[in-house]
Amino acid sequence: MIRSNKFYCSLAVLLLLRVSLSWAQAIPSPIEHFGFNIGDDYQLATYTQTEAYFKKLAAASDRVRIEDIGLTEEGRHQYMLIVTSPENMQRLDRYKEISQKLARAEDLTDEQAQALASEGKAVIWIDGGLHATETVGIHQLIETAWQLTSRQDAETKRLLDQTVVLLTHANPDGQELVSNWYMRTRKPEKRSLSHLPRLYQKYVGHDNNRDFYMTNMKESQNISRQLFVEWIPQIMYNHHQRGPAGSVLAGPPYRDPFNYVYDPLLVTSIDAVGAAMNNRLNAEDKPGYTQRAGSQFSTWWNGGLRTTPYFHNMVGLLTEIIGGPTPEDVPLVPHRLLPNGATPNPVAPQKWHFRQSIDYSVSLNYAVLNYAARHSDELLYNIYRMGRNSIERGSKDYWALSPKHVDAINAAHEKDKAKEAKSGDAESSGGDFSYGRGSGIPAKYFDAILKDPALRDPRGYILPADQPDFPTAVTFVNALIKSGVLVHKATSDFTVAGKSYPAGSYIVQTNQAFRPHVIDMFEPQEHPNDFQYEGGPPIRPYDAAGWTLAYQMGVQFDRMLDGFEGPFQRVPYGKLQSPEGHLTASSPSTAGFVLDARANNSFIAVNDLLQAGAEVYRMPQAEAGQGAFFVPATDKSKTLVAKAAADYGLDITGVAQQPAGATTKVSPMRIALWDTYGGSMPSGWVRWLMEQYHFPVQVIYPQDIDAGNLQEKYDVILFVTRAIPPVNEQEGDRNRGREVKELNPNEVPAEYRAHLGKITADKSIPQLKSFMEAGGTVVTIGSSTNLAYHLGLPVQNALVEMTGTGQERPLPATKYYIPGSILRLNYDTTHPAAWGMPAEGDVYFDNSPVFNISPVAISNGSVKPLAWFATKKPLRSGWAWGQEYLQNGVAAFVAPVGAGNLFAFGPEITFRGQAHGTFKLLFNQLYSTSGTSQTMR
Incomplete structure (x- = not known):
């Protein structure tokens, strides 16, 4: 009997093993599905193939669930694979609930949070394909899905037992376009990603990674809902390309500055996971990882798929790796050959193949999952702790350190020193900045500044329902809601701090877990002065330096420095609002x-x-x-x-x-919008904007302009930034010894050949001039205001200085530098071009053109200023080195050209579909009045 039991037990084990093996064998490998291994040279998978493969994995494996998270801008289904152990799959809803509760940190004690952290599983987001020409991204996602689904080794099983993995396709439309473009050439060695004919995300291309606090695009909305409302993972990993020359990849930790609103636990957590990633590659003899000062990436900016999660207490990871389907070389960069803190394990120059990048990426994914599996309860508890800290900071008087506070401490001390010196009571502080010694500034100044009531962080914000553009305010509120922010709505009239507000007003309080994001959307960013060395050139921010969304959108709100209550109804998380007209x-x-x-x-x-x-x-x-x-x-x-x-x-x-x-x-006017072969992102944003506001628009290309007879087809032509070249562009190219080659039309599919060409001084500008002289309107934005110089209008660049030889030159960056920031402008609201605008308003400015206009030109009607800088300190949010040079500079003007007009807007008035506060500066020019085009008078 005993032998019989042993026999049947052994038989049962064998049967279970056979079932397990047969299950694993039923999972299709990439080569079985695609016909090649992921990472084979000269091979790319299309989205159609990838979608089918993901569905096969979900059908074949009890480790995988596939979720359709929404449609893309081109109407494809966007999928997320949830991968975890079969046992965890049975309790998936509970693990999502735990992740949400801990991230929001509401009504939990520390003991309850610790219990939930012990019960839960770390939720880890890994995406791929956002920038579709960065082909490693989506292909590593396919390979990772295959390996996590099919591997039977102990590590994989342990990782899936301790984590829930969200593998998300970030850009299906882009993969379909890019892969088909690359694979269109039959001979593998001739395949190339060059000269893609249009943007790889319908409207915005590469800017799809600049949309994650505004969430204009459908893909951004789909992703944000999973990240900030549904799953709220503790770690999210965003795969990109390309690594710094001479290295294989750049990854965490990142260079300074980091944003001052972060919880310090977030910063050190990024460091910890980054160390685990670097360690794994070193243990596997995979050199070439660089970090911190070894790359350009910081953690200052909000708006990217990797960076917006920081403001939600998530450990956001980004790697930028080399490689692609066509083999390439790791170049020799001598200074990267010496090991240092940025690159502890340099890589040697060599031929690099696609599969190497895939293997590195999978190793990095496993490193992240291994860290999460080993620290699952810690990650879950820490996101609660950061959320709890945010709630506490928003529930009491709190002063966040920032450059303005540091400056105030120094200014107060210097002021007192001057008084003491004048009275003869000055004493030597005996302090300096050497190691182990202080600054000589007494600690009392810290208390004086950090207890100044005027410098407190706000307890909340009220958006009155009776503001002139309340629908735009609701759009702003919805951007917050899509980012997981808790919002309240007033059910009746109320009064706070002596001011009355109507029912329907919105309230955003800062005593919530995502307080960093709330502060970031309402308050100005204060980017530090960041130079390569004292007196040297500035270090360009990774993206914008300042972006305060409420400013960009022209939303009216009141900052409440004290706690307040009222008849406020909580809006359920994720429930979008509609203004009541x-x-x-x-x-x-x-x-x-x-x-x-x-x-x-x-x-x-x-x-x-x-x-x-x-x-x-x-x-x-x-x-x-x-x-x-x-x-x-x-x-x-x-x-x-x-x-x-x-x-x-x-x-x-x-x-x-x-x-x-x-x-x-x-x-209505017949509106034309310039675009170019390959697609212009600013043009794509404007096209999207025109569709949202129901302006009929026709996209045109340089060949359409060069063909002439424009007045017979259009009433107004729009040129976004980088459409009109500078006057001396061709001469500058010759001086630099650079040939500007046109793309061979024979290498372009017939449907796209009409998109080739560029705006030129000899062909295009005369046609535009004739168009305006015949009564047409041209609207230019950003650098396309160069058209004014081509036309010889009486305007000059305001941002120049005289050299010792009496020649004008642009101000050097050591004197004047304003990367993307929010500045304050004054408007001529009596002019039809600025109707509906406030007398003063905020505008997005990115080293934008600024003009000088002579009083004579203004008085004789040659040029009419529409917006200008009235002060020495127009900065509202960001970084403006040398901003005093802007005073009295003209930011926008209109000039008659024959019977028509040229409108020139230096700042980015349509910036990324975010700058609602300046949209009217474009919209006003898109109507004709009394049967003729809008005049400047």
Whole structure:
């Protein structure tokens, strides 16, 4: 009997083993599905193939669940694979619940949090493919999915037992385009990723990694919902390319500065995971990892797929690795051959193959998962601890250290020293900055500054429902909600600090786990002065230096420095809001309706009305603000106006008679938008913007402009930044010995050949001049304001200095440098171009053009300034070295050219679909009045 039991037990084990082996064998390998191994030279998988493979993995393995997280901008399904042990898969909802509870840190004691951390599993996000031409990203994701699903080794099983892995495709549309483009050439050695014909994400291309606090794009919305509302992982890993020359990859930890709103536990956690990644590669004899000062990447900026999670207490990881389907060389860079803290294990020059990059990436993924598996309860508890710290900081008086506080300490001390010196009471401090010694500044200054009530962090923000552009304020609120922020809404009128607010106002308090993100969206960023050495050139930020979204969007809000309460109803996490519009009719015999030009959504309503054939007028003077729209009442317009109020959240007022000023009839214009072969991201953003606001637009290319006869086809042509070259571009190219070669049309598919070419001084500029002389309007943004110089208009670059030889030259970066930041402008709101704008407003500025205009040119009508810098300190958020040079500089102007006009806007008034506060500077130019194009008068 005993032998029989042993026999049957052994048989059972064998049967289980056979079932396990047969299950593993049923999981298709990449070569079985794709016909090649992931990482084979000259081979790329399309999204169609990848989608099918992911579905096969989910069908074949009990370790995988596939989730459709939403549609892409081109209508494809975007998938996330959830990979974990079969046992964990049975409790997946519970692990998600634990992850959410700990990340939000609400109503938990430390003991409860520790218990949940012990029960839960670390949730780890790994994505691929965001920048589709960085082909390692999506292919390492495929290989990682295969290995985690099929491997039977002890490590893989342990990792899946202790973690829940979210493998997410970041850009399906881009993979389909890029892989098909590369694979179109039959001969493998001739395949190339060069000269992609259009952007690899429908509207924004590479800027898809610049959209993660605004979440305009569908892919960003899908990803953000999983990251910030649904799963809230403790670690997220964002794969990119390309590594610094002479190294294989750049990874964490990153260089300074890091953003001052972070919990210090976040910074040290990034260091810890980065060390684990570097260690694994070294243990596997995979050299070439560089970190900190070895690369350009910092943790200052918000808005990227890797960086926005920082403001949610997540350990965000980014690696930039070399490699691709076409073999390449690791170049010899002598200074990278010496081991140091940035690159402890240098790589030798060598031929590099795609598979090496895939292997490195899988090792890095395993390193992250191994760290998470070994520290699962710690990661879960730490995200709670950071969230709890944020709640506590937002619940009391709190002073965050920043450059302004440091400057205030130094200024207060210097002021007292000057007083003491004057009175003869000065004493030697005996202090210096040497090792082990202080600055000589008494500690009392720390208390004086850090207890200054005016410098406290706010307890919360109130967005009044009666502000002129409340629909845009709601769009801002929705951006917060999509980022997982807790928002409240007032159910009735209330009063705080002596000010009354209407029902429907929104409240965002800072006593919440994602307080760093809240602060970052409302408060100015204070980027430190960051130079290569004292007196040397600046170190360019990874992206923007300042981006405060509330400023960019022109949202009105009040900062509350003290705690406050009211009739506030909690908005469920992730529930988007809709503004409530109202149509107020004066009487049954209403003559028409007035729409406020200060509200961006009024332009959507007007475009709908115009496309339906309704009449619309503008009013230079109106109670609703300059440039308000008047719509005469008809059966059709009444229906459309009522629908607009409901759909777009507009407060529209009916009037008993047509206002006396409503005499300027509005007509739609034939709008053309410049683009180029390969796609322009700023143009793509504007195209998206035109679609959102219902402006019909036609995309045109340099060949369309060079063909002439523009006035017969278009009324207005839009040029985004980098469309119009500088006057001396060709001469500069010759001086640098660089040939500017045109792409051979025979190498381009026929459907894209009409997109080739570029704007030139000899062919394109004369056509644009003729277009304006015939009555056309040209709108230029950013560097495309170069058109003013091509036309010989009486404007000059304001940001120049005289050399010792009497020659003008641009101000050097050691004197003037303003990377992407928010600045304050004054506007001429009496001009139709600026109707609906405030007298002063914020604008996104990125070393943008600024102009000098002579008083004579202004007085004789040659040029009309529209916006200018009125102060020496226009900086609102970011970094503005030498900002005093901007004072009295003109940021925007309009100039007549024949019967038409050139509008020039130096700052990025449509920046990444975020700058709602300056959209009207474009929208106002897109209507004709009284049957003619908008004049400058």
